[in-house]
Amino acid sequence: MATSRDYGEEDEMGKGQGRLPNTRPTAIVDIGSNSVRLVAYEGLTRAPTPIFNEKALCGLGKGVATTGALAEEGMARALDALRRFKKLCQLMQIDDVRPVATAAARDAANGALFLSAASEAIGCPIELISGLREAQLSALGVVSTVHKADGVVGDLGGGSLELIDVKDDDVGKGVSLKLGSLALMDSSGRSIKNAQRIAKLELAEAAPLDFLRGRTFYAVGGTWRSLAKLHMRQCNYPLEVMHGYVIPARDAVDFASLVERVDTEALVAVGAISAQRRPSLAYGAVVLEEIIRRGKPSKVVISIGGLREGLLYDQLDEEKRSRDPLLEAAREYNLLRSRSPGHGEDMIAWSDAFMASSHIDETIEEKRLRHAACLYGDIGWRTSPDYRSELALNLLANTPMVGVDHPGRAFLGMAVAYRHLGMDEDVNPQIRSLATPRLMDRARILGAVQRVAYIVSASMPGVLPRVKMLCVRGKLVLTLPPDLADLAGDRLNGRLKQLGRLIGRAPSIVIG
Structure with missing residues (x-):
């Protein structure tokens, strides 16, 4: 399986097929x-x-x-x-x-x-x-990259730690403490015991932590990303994407304690961390452990959104801020990589009508993911047909995206992979393990829906609005207008039957 790039750490990233129109770097x-x-x-x-x-x-x-x-x-x-x-x-x-x-x-x-x-x-x-402005920008960075953030942001740099509450788009009042990894290393005299004492004293009065219990702690900063990378390697995690990586609070405390007490060079996979970063790991672990003990969050989520992303978000007008970043990114990919960008938009409306008629239960979040998968559906078309499913799965599971968690990434990858692979094959079991059985089922259904859509429209815009696929009185009915009647045939019938088996409906093609 191809590995990902953490775009908080890599040297260069690009979309690979041109640039967006009407944008300036x-x-x-x-x-x-x-x-x-x-x-x-x-x-x-x-x-x-x-x-x-x-x-x-x-x-x-x-x-x-x-x-x-x-x-x-x-x-x-x-x-x-x-x-x-x-x-x-x-x-x-x-x-x-x-x-x-x-x-x-x-x-x-x-x-x-x-x-x-x-x-x-x-x-x-x-x-x-200033420290307070830094806290605010870090919070805006998390707001801009995490869908419906709810918790406390902690941005650990070399010189300071900023803590601030976030809830959806609302940002609280932050604090800035001299608990950066380098600052703590110096002030403690490179003694972990002294560092633990200093961190406990400094964090005791940190007001944002008073409201963290049972919520999420969003960890921002290179030292904490490095700790998360080590945790990933230790757990043999199937992705290497930092953004959205979740560590249960209890596990985070245990791992931080391990990093504090052992020689850094003895840690599993420490070779993945730069030599310059390694000395600060234990001090970052001290701060993280004390935050969890003091604030009692339910989990730690790694965020690549921080000060830099907050600076960009702060320059947007209200209308642009209100847009969904996942769907915005999907539309950009659709524009740059699909055969016909308009077909992806048609696919959203077509699958909306199908899902409404099927009465398949779907949450708001699942609908949002489905819309993104429709926009990503044709991104691998230039690749050899034998490789498209693998490309789609790895690209969507590992590509730089914001506004989506790791199970959501797995859903996107599986939905588009099934669209190429068919229902008789299965996707990478490691990626599949990230998704719930419910998301797995929805990914297979959407993959089958897209298989029908692409074979009936040749990926051209304007066709799907004229072709209806609805569940009617216990049947799956595809209605073709008379001038498109010649599209009916064994290939289309076969794909309709695949979908019918998944949803328990007998398929039928009607000309009318």
């Missing part, structure tokens, strides 16, 4: 305490796609907690990275570059001096973000 340069990162996006949209992503682990904030100043070595590395990023943006013809700086530059006595040199290196002014 934009870039954010995030000057943090641990890393300096450039992320270039295809455009300022509701579901922005990274087209280039590079980070430099500069350790800019190393020692700030104890010396009060940025180290010369860290500043030199950061300035080298910023000069490179400036040139990269020129090569990509990006005029809209927004650099921001956080805790390290905010807290250091020589922060202003560094920012002056950094502005010259990147070629434009740098915005120094």
